[in-house]
Amino acid sequence: ETGVTQSPTHLIKTRGQQVTLRCSSQSGHNTVSWYQQALGQGPQFIFQYYREEENGRGNFPPRFSGLQFPNYSSELNVNALELDDSALYLCASSREGALTDTQYFGPGTRLTVL
């Protein structure tokens, strides 16, 4: 059984650019959630995908968007990057409806916006 994987590990972009982050969920998991963790802060919920549709969204603007694919992997897209978007982006997978429906996190993608 493989855990949650994310790519790339690190990314440097300039203000105004667009970025795509990728996540492969843990085997058997059908739900993917994305979180943003600023330095020294707790993770903040961005949105969740279940059955390829957005299933809940946190307080993030529309320039944050996502996709989930039939194999349950997911992408996070951020348009018009701002300096404040610099953070660790975490993907977590879980299995909706399972007895143990805990979210398991990947190692994250460190995004730096210059």
Place this chain on the structure above:
Amino acid sequence: QQQVKQSPQSLIVQKGGISIINCAYENTAFDYFPWYQQFPGKGPALLIAIRPDVSEKKEGRFTISFNKSAKQFSLHIMDSQPGDSATYFCAASIGGFQKLVFGTGTRLLVSP
């Protein structure tokens, strides 16, 4: 009502001592309370979790105490070791697979 308040912000404990981290919540709809451990540059790793139908859960050196009436829960790390030095986050959600609301984190340092 969505906040989870965590204290202390930082904690220094001697090796072999007990580390205690506290969290409080407002939303009574929360029914799942996990604790995550995070090392620098890594993603949070699930440590232990509890649901409100029990008042305590123990796994090895880690214990969660849960007080439903006070809307508080705490993590106790017994026999703390230098390898436990990390940042600990409490969280809460409605259903374990749903949106997690995290506390602000506690940086634990266990001195040798």
